[in-house]
Amino acid sequence: MSTITRVERIRHARAVRRYLVQIPYFLVLLGLLVAAVLVVFDRWRRGAFVFGSALLLGALLRALIPTSRAGLLQVRSRFFDVAAMATVGTLILWLATSIDPLGTD
Known part of the structure; x- marks a missing residue:
């Protein structure tokens, strides 16, 4: 294996890894x-429920x-990241489930 192809393979692997580590972030997004x-x-209630669920997933x-x-x-x-996302x-979720819908969904 020549040095050039090995270097190119390493660069390609690093580039792929840069994108793969962002998959959890993109799921939450x-x-x-x-x-x-x-x-x-x-x-809005369903949207708030999905928003809260996405933060808990994060x-x-x-x-x-x-x-x-x-x-x-x-x-x-x-600790801070988990505590902040879980709290919010x-x-x-509590707000989405506790507020009376007043005829809306």
Whole structure:
């Protein structure tokens, strides 16, 4: 194996890894996008429920995935990230389920 092809393979592997470590972040982002679409189409309770669920998913992923592979889910320390996302996600879920719909869904 020549040196040039080996170097190219290493560069390619690093480039692929840069994208793969962002998959958990993109999953949470997709959940937030779905929530935004639901809110835009006047399904605010469902949108809030999906938003809170996406944040809880982010907290779970941040808690389980090693820091070296957390990608953009890593903002501060693991404890802070998990605590912040879990707290906000739980509060949003509580709000979505406790507020009277007043004839809306």
